[in-house]
Amino acid sequence: MKIAIIGAGNVGKALARSSIRAGHQVTLSAASPESAADAAKATGAHAAKNNVEAVDGADLVIIAVPYDKLGEVFRGLGSSVDDKVVVDATNHINAQNPGEVLGAASNAEEIQKRHPKVLVVKAFNYAFASRMFEPTVDGLRLDGFVAGDDQAAKDKALEFVESIGFRPIDAGPLVMARVLEGMALLNVTLQIRHGWPRQNGWKLVGPPSD
Numbered sequence: 001m002k003i004a005i006i007g008a009g010n011v012g013k014a015l016a017r018s019s020i021r022a023g024h025q026v027t028l029s030a031a032s033p034e035s036a037a038d039a040a041k042a043t044g045a046h047a048a049k050n051n052v053e054a055v056d057g058a059d060l061v062i063i064a065v066p067y068d069k070l071g072e073v074f075r076g077l078g079s080s081v082d083d084k085v086v087v088d089a090t091n092h093i094n095a096q097n098p099g100e101v102l103g104a105a106s107n108a109e110e111i112q113k114r115h116p117k118v119l120v121v122k123a124f125n126y127a128f129a130s131r132m133f134e135p136t137v138d139g140l141r142l143d144g145f146v147a148g149d150d151q152a153a154k155d156k157a158l159e160f161v162e163s164i165g166f167r168p169i170d171a172g173p174l175v176m177a178r179v180l181e182g183m184a185l186l187n188v189t190l191q192i193r194h195g196w197p198r199q200n201g202w203k204l205v206g207p208p209s210d
């Protein structure tokens with residue numbers, strides 16, 4: 001697949017590396033073209049000068065920017081992502097006041113509400129960047145949940161999730177992004193509370209046991 005990744009930080013680079021390992025063609029963009037170029041050099045991806053250039057011709061677009069940049073990213077993308085599968089990997093983490101996050105709609109639903117022609121799915125946000133490159137723990141594939149309202153878009157995202165090493169799991173409609181974002185909030189706050197090394201990933205055990 002042709003993958004566009006918007007955001008070239010921890011998540012953008014980890015997903016670029018695992019995508020390229022899986023045989024996908026990756027184009028990265030960032031707030032600054034220099035940052036995109038550095039990340040592309042480090043990962044083997046192509047660098048785009050801006051977000052619109054990055055998504056041109058992409059089969060799947062991954063959004064890996066801080067949640068408070070989502071507005072400017074989508075305003076800039078305009079109609080270039082209409083009818084495209086857009087994977088929202090963002091989180092809004094407030095470790096001091098988690099209720100602020102849990103009481104709100106998900107980032108993914110907000111994107112979908114403001115941009116109804118975009119085929120929004122939620123995935124990857126529940127995994128640490130390090131696990132996006134290495135999604136196997138003790139021989140078991142971590143679960144790669146995907147939530148979304150458009151089944152064809154979700155199927156494409158599930159295919160991609162599996163190709164980079166996760167066990168693909170259809171998590172239901174886009175409203176389930178609230179749960180996936182809650183899982184990220186729980187995982188991050190557990191790491192902080194207990195001083196864990198940010199390596200845990202989500203895995204439902206029991207049948208089917210792959």
Ligand SMILES: NC(=O)c1ccc[n+]([C@@H]2O[C@H](COP(=O)([O-])OP(=O)(O)OC[C@H]3O[C@@H](n4cnc5c(N)ncnc54)[C@H](OP(=O)(O)O)[C@@H]3O)[C@@H](O)[C@H]2O)c1
Nearest residue numbers: 007008009010011030031032035064065066090091128129
């Ligand atoms: N870190 C994790 O383990 C993890 C795991 C799951 C989900 N997440 C979520 O994923 C998102 C990214 O996290 P991260 O750790 O990768 O953040 P990060 O390392 O801070 O990287 C953020 C990237 O977003 C880019 N960016 C900012 N504004 C942009 C714009 N207008 N257009 C294009 N790119 C823009 C930045 O560009 P520049 O490089 O030019 O500044 C940077 O490359 C966040 O929402 C985070 O909550 C993180």
